[in-house]
Amino acid sequence: MKKKSFWLITVLMTVALLGVFVMQLYYIRESYKLKSQLFDEQVNQTLSTVVNKIQRRNVADHLTRKDAENKLKQIQDSRQRALDIKELRQQYMQEAELRQAERENQIEAYLNQQDSIIRVSYRAPNVISEREYTSLTSKNGDKLDLQMDAFIDIKSLILKGYSMRTKPFSAPPKTFEFKSLQNLPDTLRYLVFDPRDGSPGFANVPKIPTDLDKKFKRDDEIARKKLELKIAALGKDTFSYNRLSMVEDVSKELQETNVPIYKRINFSSLGTLLKQELLANNITLKPSYRISLARKDSTIFMAAANVKGEFLPENTYKTPLFGNDIFRDPGMLFVSFPNKNSAIISNLSATLASSIGLLLVLVFIFSYTLYAILKQKKLSEMKTDFINNMTHEFKTPVATIMIASEALKDPEVTEDKARLKRLAGIIYDENVRLGSHIERVLSIARLEKGELKMENTEVDVNDLIVIVLDSMELQLQKRNAIINVHTDAEQAVVYGDELHLSNVIYNLIDNANKYSSNTPEITITTRNTAKNLIIEIADKGIGMTKEQSKRIFDQFYRVPTGNLHDVKGFGLGLNYVQDIIKKLNGTVKVSSEKDKGTTFEICLPL
Numbered sequence: 218m219k220k221k222s223f224w225l226i227t228v229l230m231t232v233a234l235l236g237v238f239v240m241q242l243y244y245i246r247e248s249y250k251l252k253s254q255l256f257d258e259q260v261n262q263t264l265s266t267v268v269n270k271i272q273r274r275n276v277a278d279h280l281t282r283k284d285a286e287n288k289l290k291q292i293q294d295s296r297q298r299a300l301d302i303k304e305l306r307q308q309y310m311q312e313a314e315l316r317q318a319e320r321e322n323q324i325e326a327y328l329n330q331q332d333s334i335i336r337v338s339y340r341a342p343n344v345i346s347e348r349e350y351t352s353l354t355s356k357n358g359d360k361l362d363l364q365m366d367a368f369i370d371i372k373s374l375i376l377k378g379y380s381m382r383t384k385p386f387s388a389p390p391k392t393f394e395f396k397s398l399q400n401l402p403d404t405l406r407y408l409v410f411d412p413r414d415g416s417p418g419f420a421n422v423p424k425i426p427t428d429l430d431k432k433f434k435r436d437d438e439i440a441r442k443k444l445e446l447k448i449a450a451l452g453k454d455t456f457s458y459n460r461l462s463m464v465e466d467v468s469k470e471l472q473e474t475n476v477p478i479y480k481r482i483n484f485s486s487l488g489t490l491l492k493q494e495l496l497a498n499n500i501t502l503k504p505s506y507r508i509s510l511a512r513k514d515s516t517i518f519m520a521a522a523n524v525k526g527e528f529l530p531e532n533t534y535k536t537p538l539f540g541n542d543i544f545r546d547p548g549m550l551f552v553s554f555p556n557k558n559s560a561i562i563s564n565l566s567a568t569l570a571s572s573i574g575l576l577l578v579l580v581f582i583f584s585y586t587l588y589a590i591l592k593q594k595k596l597s598e599m600k601t602d603f604i605n606n607m608t609h610e611f612k613t614p615v616a617t618i619m620i621a622s623e624a625l626k627d628p629e630v631t632e633d634k635a636r637l638k639r640l641a642g643i644i645y646d647e648n649v650r651l652g653s654h655i656e657r658v659l660s661i662a663r664l665e666k667g668e669l670k671m672e673n674t675e676v677d678v679n680d681l682i683v684i685v686l687d688s689m690e691l692q693l694q695k696r697n698a699i700i701n702v703h704t705d706a707e708q709a710v711v712y713g714d715e716l717h718l719s720n721v722i723y724n725l726i727d728n729a730n731k732y733s734s735n736t737p738e739i740t741i742t743t744r745n746t747a748k749n750l751i752i753e754i755a756d757k758g759i760g761m762t763k764e765q766s767k768r769i770f771d772q773f774y775r776v777p778t779g780n781l782h783d784v785k786g787f788g789l790g791l792n793y794v795q796d797i798i799k800k801l802n803g804t805v806k807v808s809s810e811k812d813k814g815t816t817f818e819i820c821l822p823l
Contacts (some may be wrong), residue, residue, distance in 0.1 A: 223590060234583050241572045248568050252561045257496040257534070264536045264552060266494050271482065271538060301451050309444045310361065313734060316440070320433055324425055330407070331422045339409035350419070351405045372422055401735075429546040431627055482538065482548075484518050491552070497633045502560050505553040511537060528553040612646035621647075671714040678711060678718070678750060678821075689730075698730055699735035706743035711750055711821045713801045721797050722754070724790040725817050729756035732815075749803075750823055755816040761809040769807065770795045 230670045269580045407420035420429065425433070472572075491506060505528065506521035528551055538548040554560070560567070575690045582679040621640045624630050631637060676764075686700060711718075733756055760767065769791050801823055808814035 222596065225806070226590070227587060230583055230586065234579055237579055245565070245569060247688040248565055252564055256500070256557070256561060259500055260495075260534050260552065260554075261536075263491070263494045263500070264534060264550065267487075267680055268536055268538055268550065270490060270494075271487065274486070275482070275539075298451050302448055303348050304453075305444060305447050309440065312440060313437075316433075323429065327426065327429065328401075328422065328424070334424070335409065335420050338412075339407070340412045340415070340792060342407045342409045342420065345405065345408050347402055353408075354810060371535045377693060386688055406686045434593055469602075484508070488520055500560075502556055505555065507551050508538070509549045509551065511547050511549045529555075532557045556627055578618050590609065604775075614651040617647045618644050618651075673713050673801075674715060675710050676713050676715045676718055677709050678752060679706060679709040680742055681715065682722060682743070682752075683718055685719050685726065686741075687725065691728060692724060692727075693730060694739075696730060696733075696737055698739060699737070701740040703740070703742040706745045706750055707822055708745050709743055709750060711801070711823060714797075717797045718801075721794045721819070722752075725754045726796050727757060729815070734753035734757070745814065745823075746820075748823055750821045752821070753816060753821075755814060757814040760811045760815055761807075762811055762812050766809050769803075 268272055401424050403424050407416060407421040407422065409420045410417050487508075488506070491504065493503065495502070505519075505521045507528070508517045510517065533553040533557060535549055537550045538550050583769060623646045624640055625637070630640065682702065682704065686702070726739060726741070730737045738757045740753075740755045742751075742755075744751050744753075771792065775818060795805055798819055798821070804820045806818045806820075807815065808818070
């Protein structure tokens with residue numbers, strides 16, 4: 218990819234990402250405004266509902282109080298009326314008793330008067346009972362069959378004394394008394410004797426004469442009607458009320474101008490009502506609220522939700538408590554939500570989370586795309602360098618073989634057996650070199666595809682190091698390299714592929730030799746830990762920076778050496794080393810310092 222195209226794609230993707238970011242911000246802002254407006258509407262609706270309920274409760278409280286007062290007054294009046302009626306009835310009973318006593322006196326006087334008349338008119342009158350009267354008249358009707366012994370004064374025909382076979386009464390008649398009137402029959406019967414001839418007979422006297430009885434009944438009826446009139450008069454004076462008159466009374470009370478606002482509101486019920494209505498509108502915030510006068514800057518009651526108790530204008534809502542009250546101060550209800558913004562944002566949590574998640578995904582995709590493009594660009598550059606290096610590495614042995622082959626065509630050369638043998642050796646060595654390069658490339662390809670098969674056996678690493686050093690003796694001697702070998706590991710046998718392990722050690726020693734600017738000084742050490750074998754290959758060469766140390770195991774990566782190309786290679790050796798060690802369940806680490814050298818540490822399980 219061309220640099221211009223890369224920057225064009227980067228700019229377009231950046232613009233698109235910024236556009237999406239701006240749109241998300243706009244969307245979040247509009248969502249916040251919408252939630253804020255919805256919150257304001259819910260709060261205003263809540264306040265309107267609360268105020269309406271407060272006004273209705275105020276009227277209802279007045280009606281309830283008035284109704285209770287009226288009922289109490291009615292009960293009191295009913296009790297008083299009952300007491301008055303009881304008193305009237307007691308008075309009526311007392312008057313009736315007085316009338317009865319007076320009547321009995323009248324009856325007693327009447328009977329005694331009649332008794333006196335009978336006693337004057339007849340001789341020896343005697344009062345008999347109804348039973349005696351019935352027995353005397355039952356046989357002969359009205360005739361009496363009496364035998365009596367009497368002394369009669371012939372001159373005056375007065376009975377001096379007599380005796381009868383039957384004596385109905387044992388005692389002479391007595392004057393009537395007040396106490397005996399209750400037991401008297403309705404008609405009094407007298408057994409009398411005619412003063413002319415002494416014949417017996419009966420005299421009847423009614424207990425109560427007709428005119429006197431009528432008078433008594435008339436007096437009772439008058440007394441009863443007077444009682445009824447008095448009771449009726451008490452009923453008229455009793456307190457009574459109806460709903461219409463009570464509403465009119467309440468309306469007059471509500472129009473009184475001297476009733477302060479704190480007497481019209483129950484502050485505790487106001488707080489409870491406010492919280493209930495807020496919850497009904499899905500508002501869980503704890504509000505601060507206060508009640509003030511509308512016509513004066515005076516706070517009557519306040520309940521704060523926080524310590525400061527601030528009523529900020531942007532978080533405060535107000536409404537008159539008694540909006541239609543033109544006679545008194547209607548009062549103002551202020552409600553504030555200190556945590557309004559946090560509550561709105563918490564309601565937007567799903568929206569914010571989705572927007573932030575989308576932005577993070579886009580940023581990740583954008584970053585990963587740029588990273589992939591840059592990685593592919595670097596990989597392309599490294600592959601180009603690899604192809605150039607591989608071409609150069611292949612070109613040298615091919616050119617050498619070509620030159621040697623052309624020399625073999627010369628008859629003079631063919632006749633010289635020493636030269637012929639030397640040229641044949643050159644061709645063989647270059648073929649081996651060329652095959653080695655090809656095998657290395659093929660091994661990397663097989664590693665990438667997972668087709669490389671390891672033929673693992675028991676390998677003594679101490680012996681393997683000596684063998685590799687022997688094979689590299691010529692090229693090490695060429696640069697006069699100083700080799701320090703410390704095979705201190707007592708247990709140096711590992712389970713692995715001897716060929717690939719030797720290639721690993723070869724690559725590390727070859728790099729130490731190549732990347733030493735002066736005479737190479739290479740130290741090879743083996744040692745044991747609890748369950749592992751540690752192989753260290755250290756040099757005092759050009760070293761690397763920390764950034765370069767992180768990338769040296771990447772495929773095709775080569776440490777840059779400026780414009781110098783004196784060190785040849787494909788950038789595959791260390792990648793190969795890492796892959797082989799991983800397949801043997803080991804690890805490889807590098808520690809390096811610029812211009813001071815590099816140390817590779819391989820850890821393999823015993």
